[in-house]
Amino acid sequence: MTETAITKSEKTTTALGEQMYSLMTELFPICRSITGDGVRQTLDIIKKDIPLSIHKVPSGTKVFDWEVPKEWNINEAYIRNSRGEKLVDFANSNLHVLNYSTPVDRSITLSDLKEHLYTLPEHPDWIPYRTSYYKEDWGFCMTHTQFQKLTDDVYDVHIDSSLEDGHLTYGEYYIAGELPDEVLISTRVCHPSMCNDNLSGICISTYLAKELRRKKLRYSYRFLFIPGTIGAITWLYVNEAKVKNIKHGLVVSLLGDAGGFTYKRSRQGNAEIDQIVEAVLKTKDTSYKILNFSPYGDDERQFCSPGFNLPVGSIMRTPFGEYPEYHTSADNLDLVTPVALDASMQMLHDVINMLETNKKYVNINPKCELHLGKRGLYNMVGGEWAGRDYQLSLLWVLNFSDGNHSLLDISKESGINFESISKAASKLFEHKLLIEIGHDS
Amino acid sequence: MTETAITKSEKTTTALGEQMYSLMTELFPICRSITGDGVRQTLDIIKKDIPLSIHKVPSGTKVFDWEVPKEWNINEAYIRNSRGEKLVDFANSNLHVLNYSTPVDRSITLSDLKEHLYTLPEHPDWIPYRTSYYKEDWGFCMTHTQFQKLTDDVYDVHIDSSLEDGHLTYGEYYIAGELPDEVLISTRVCHPSMCNDNLSGICISTYLAKELRRKKLRYSYRFLFIPGTIGAITWLYVNEAKVKNIKHGLVVSLLGDAGGFTYKRSRQGNAEIDQIVEAVLKTKDTSYKILNFSPYGDDERQFCSPGFNLPVGSIMRTPFGEYPEYHTSADNLDLVTPVALDASMQMLHDVINMLETNKKYVNINPKCELHLGKRGLYNMVGGEWAGRDYQLSLLWVLNFSDGNHSLLDISKESGINFESISKAASKLFEHKLLIEIGHDS
């Protein structure tokens, strides 16, 4: 499990990768935050692809230990020197403003201004991304090169923003399957102009939903497009009654860079989703890493808080904070590639395929072997073993379908790939030799 | 655990090894199959050593998903060329005929004949063993050398066999011990002239039964001499009510070659028989392999089908299909040695000895140590520890005899050999310091 990048097999880009990249390009310029018009514009664009329902929760609503904050919007912002030159301008990059900055419009000395400036000396041409959601403050983020050019002057600082009662907005899309049991797919919509974190998650979730709605599904699927932390808390608060249906879940983010996959297990640690993602990653010829749950990271923190403890893992490529462009202006359209988006989507497809097919069966003739030959299910030239995976798979599925072993369990026990086991089970099910048992039985 | 062969300590052959080899020599020429006179001749010979009861189940009897097949018998068979020369003759080797061949008597071109011929190009002087139990067909097996000499000719093919309603025959021998709890020893009697597979299993089972009947036994023992697959299925069907008494079991086969032992665990995986065979193999200076259960192999497939899930493992030397002579005419009296048979028997003895003695006890004075000194059970020159295995064993047995630990558990926990632990337990039991607890309590 070294941390290398996309393999050759992933290098052929596809129409789907290009479409996701194109959606990302459209969403990139919008100034998103945890509330405000940017989120709504984003959801409106997603809605062109999938019939998202958009929910609004008023500022001030108590949600567990938290409160929905005031809504933040911004029109323009700049720093102007005494010669009237705009040195830093929100119009050039929405990262220039400390996200959630209160309005300001005044003259200020360089030394006072510096209290409100953020730079990245180690990457002098990148703008850092900073927020101040829960402490009223204002500030500007700029390249360190810009910062070093600031002379002893009096500056006009102008932030035309508003922080007022409004709403927290999130998008939700539910696809009903055969079962009320749900798979949760959650992604964040609160980051301004950055691509890997987390337009990659948004684009992949959108296209995954778009594809799943055309399919016949065993599980129901719930896609959430929510602002980070407060969005997850709000959703859980408002939808607490629905939580019991969530049988599997993934937080989806950071899926567009060139790094290998990283899977962070649910707090349960060995939930079916944990087993399945690991099994899928094992089939890939790319490197990957498996991390245990920890109570920091993305919105799995909320889904896996001890009062919910949902089987929700987190799938990404290079983890948060482990690539230099993370939370900077360099997390842009150059960092993410259609090829990487495409391979990420393929991996999620495989996960969902395995989830959909990883059933538990009971062999209804559990005493002794079945006479497969008389049903044409078994090719043996007597005495010589024609042992192909498929035929062994029939035996394994019959012997271990005792209600305690899922097909993935049988695949692991036998060392035979899941696909063969799954095909054998389907064939036996067609022949009415197995019955499927319910999710919770 | 490399796969080497018999060690020096095994090289001294014994009278017992020679006797088993002599029985094998007597049984070798008989043409056995899953039904027919060959099986009955075989059982009659075994009956000279042990008072086998012989059971016959009529063709057509439904046994779970199967049906007892028609009985097959054969008198003679050959292929004759146009010059009247018998090129292949059943009289030379019963492997020459596809086992369960239907009768045939006709002239045939070389090209049509070839549809019915089986050879082993990679071993041109060996005859392969092939069967067609459940699909009516006829055929001949021959050396590849014979095959290559066939010229473009018209051949008389003649198989004087019969496939008619009759019986499936099996032998059974039950030795009553103190307990109704049974140890099952099962071996196959369906192979024609081949030695390791499975005359070795027959000879060892016979002599093991012969020896056990002279002993005072805790467990009852049930020996089965059955045709493969259909015999096990038939036995289980007919004797389903007895199955609950089977507490341990072994399928016994392939025990005459020079390979190290192979033990395939029961489906339960950690049954007492699994633990015991592994513990015994560990005490040997020969190499051995332990395999997990898989639903193909020998008759453990039936005993370990999920509806029975009996604690039955499979003991052999080189596994099925892993030695080149397997299922060919080269699996003959040269492949098997009295030395190997003898060492296999010794290993089974050790397994049975451990099974018989691996009891669970309860220390009836569980609070603080016993004063062993006053009972003469403990030699200490005060202050100087005279710690020999036996004396440590007394302490281990007393401390861990809490109803949860068998003597084998205590042996593993302490690192002291089973024999010392077992002797210590016997001594303590004699002194009425332990009570034995029942098998299922």
Place this chain on the structure above:
Amino acid sequence: MTETAITKSEKTTTALGEQMYSLMTELFPICRSITGDGVRQTLDIIKKDIPLSIHKVPSGTKVFDWEVPKEWNINEAYIRNSRGEKLVDFANSNLHVLNYSTPVDRSITLSDLKEHLYTLPEHPDWIPYRTSYYKEDWGFCMTHTQFQKLTDDVYDVHIDSSLEDGHLTYGEYYIAGELPDEVLISTRVCHPSMCNDNLSGICISTYLAKELRRKKLRYSYRFLFIPGTIGAITWLYVNEAKVKNIKHGLVVSLLGDAGGFTYKRSRQGNAEIDQIVEAVLKTKDTSYKILNFSPYGDDERQFCSPGFNLPVGSIMRTPFGEYPEYHTSADNLDLVTPVALDASMQMLHDVINMLETNKKYVNINPKCELHLGKRGLYNMVGGEWAGRDYQLSLLWVLNFSDGNHSLLDISKESGINFESISKAASKLFEHKLLIEIGHDS
């Protein structure tokens, strides 16, 4: 985990190390045994430091399978040759007399005398320590050098001892904490003039008790100063009703030599005390060894007998019998150092600190994260992770305080040191965000 000695950090001796060594020096000359005046003198000296209660159990009292023996006392003993020279004299070392020797006063030939002599040929200048508690006998222990000088002579052997009905005496000191749940600290007081075994245990137990009585404690602590084996059996017999309060325990001995620490697990194997001692030893830069329970050794044999099965481990440096001076006159004041005593005490302190603080909590707001920021518990410059151990600790404690995880469990799970986790828990408890759950709930 190699077996090296005290590290640099341990080399600075302290006042406490010197005080313990001074107590050892005072106790060294006394002739102790499992009964008798020596034990009482010893307890009286300990009583100057801690308010020990002294208990006397009459000879002949039945205690489980044992009986309290007669009390043994001795005034003088010697071997004198025909020229009237005392060759071996109890006045020089109380090890010279076989402990529990019956009185004797007679003339004897060299050859008869030899039946009663014990030496150590491999260490010709050391006197061995031998006892004969449960078999009436007499004898002398001497250096092998002395032994080799014995000539063919008639010797006067004189042992002025008494073996009469009296008492077994032990000391006990109970410190009441907030909880009735007890920590047992047990040490032996039956060895005559030897230091590591076990004056080291006595001195450390005494000073540990002396320190704990000044502290506010969660647990109650029970210190036992008892003769080996029969003392533990007697205490358990007399105090059986109290045993249920013992939640953790340590047998303390052999703590003054230069070897690394050795911890022998309780019979339970993974009791909280086992986990804690291992966690503490892991934090030390000294080597250490962890042993599984075995039913021989020190008084853990009684506390961990199956009828009690208490969570009592045994802590020492070099184990019993593994250093050459063990049970000889060379286990003297030169073998033990104040530095080693001091480091042993520090380790026990750390164990007790962790025991006292290793609580289980329940997060009373288990649904989603808490808003730590509004409580001033969380420093984040938004978007930039200020991830210090302390702040991560808050998240770990909140997420895993579900009633199933102790703080040590959380420390292990998170990889964050126990101290940080413990501080975070205290802070959260102060803020009334956690409730502590009882020991057994």
